[in-house]
Amino acid sequence: MKQSRKLVLYGMAAAMLLATTGLAGCSTTAGVEATGKTSWNEEGARGLDKKIIFNNSSLAGDIEIVDVKSALVGDVMRVQAALRSKDKDTLPFQYRFDWYDAGGFEINSGAGSWKPLILTGRETKTIQAVAPDPRAKEFKLKIREPDK
Amino acid sequence: MKNGIKTLLAVAAIGTLALSGCASTMQYGDAGSAKPISTEFGSSDLQQIAExxxxxxxxxxxxxxLTSSKRPVVSVDKVKNKTMQHIDTESVTDSIRAKLLRSGKFRFIDRTTDAQTIEELKTQQDSGLVDKKSAVQFGQQLGAEFLLTSNFSEIVQKAGSTTDVYYKFTMSLKNLKTGILEWSDEKEIRKVFKRGTFGG
Structure with missing residues (x-):
């Protein structure tokens, strides 16, 4: 009887210790940034200069940006990014798009919001966004782990 | 036995120390944060719907x-809120209207400020203060060509410690002359809350 009570107590202690370690992280680190800038070649055809930066090594192990493309709908820029989960479990992410004009100035600075994204194990999903207005010539896609 | 209690106390003390870094704080948060606090309708849900x-x-x-050659005039209808929650739905349509306006594709009529408009026009016409040549005449406003209507509904399911809330926001653009719906789309949001064994 005494033995079993002791076991319960140790169990509780272990659980508390685990909970403590789990709760210790209170911050969200910057994640992945993918930039795409509209460019024109000599023939005047529209292209996209892409750049992908990983600021977080654990996120780099979880997610991969497979493809980034952009097109015009009317005179407004539209972007699609294909994301692939490298993990076997379902993982939650957040993403947002920021937009910049031809001069590199942000449009509606700071107005964007994070959107939730859930990827099941090894799943590929596309996310899309449309620029807030025709001035946008460049975008930045940010992906991060959900804020705690 | 006594040893067990001592261990427990020690672990609790360490836990408290480690947790103190995350104790009560007050700070500015990110207005665009997508952190769900509850299954109730929240700021991120509003932003997701609007965008x-x-x-x-x-x-x-x-x-x-349609918008490549002209900027159609649109009127925004009140949202039919069929959820069980009290939601400031005007705030949702305000966000949508502001974004559409800023895109430079649409123009809007605002019926909520009509009373003030009439008062201002009356003053211009009747008070004798305003030069008749520059006073704005009644009956010159543009009529809306389109009406933006929306429905908002929710389905709540509860089973044991799980609450699952599904939101659906449907919006349509109706051509007032022909009565035809020119565009319609919906946004779905699902929020799931699982009550923890020790959670309050």
Missing amino acids: SMVDSMISFPPLVE
């Missing part, structure tokens, strides 16, 4: 064609 509706409307091919 999704505006993106869809701006990129819908027939509307792209």
Whole structure:
């Protein structure tokens, strides 16, 4: 009887210790940034200069940006990014798009919001966004782990 | 036995120390944060709905064609809120209207400020203060060509310690002359809350 009570107590202690370690992280680190800038070649055809930066090594192990493309709908820029989960479990992410004009100035600075994204194990999903207005010539896609 | 209690106390003390870094704080948060606090309708849900509706409307091919040559005049109807929650739905349509306006594709009529408009026009006409040549005449406003209508509904399911809330926001653009719906789209949001064994 005494033995079993002791076991319960140790169990509780272990659980508390685990909970403590789990709760210790209170911050969200910057994640992945993918930039795409509209460019024109000599023939005047529209292209996209892409750049992908990983600021977080654990996120780099979880997610991969497979493809980034952009097109015009009317005179407004539209972007699609294909994301692939490298993990076997379902993982939650957040993403947002920021937009910049031809001069590199942000449009509606700071107005964007994070959107939730859930990827099941090894799943590929596309996310899309449309620029807030025709001035946008460049975008930045940010992906991060959900804020705690 | 006594040893067990001692261990427990020690672990609790360490736990408290480690947790103190995350104790009560007051600070500015990110207005665009997507952190769900509860299954109730929240700020991120509003932003997701607004952005999704505006993106869809701006990129819908027939509307792209329509807005390429002119900026149609639109009136926004009140949202039919069929959820059990009290939600400031005007705030949702305000966000959508502001984004659509800023896209430069649409123009809007605001019926909520009509009383003030009439008062101002009356003053211009009747008070004798305003030069008759510059006074704005009644009956010159533009009529809306389109009406933006929306429905908001929810389905709540509860089973044991799990609450699952599904939101659906449907928006349509109705041509007032022909009565035809020119565009419609919906945004779905699902929020799941699982009560923890020790959680309050």
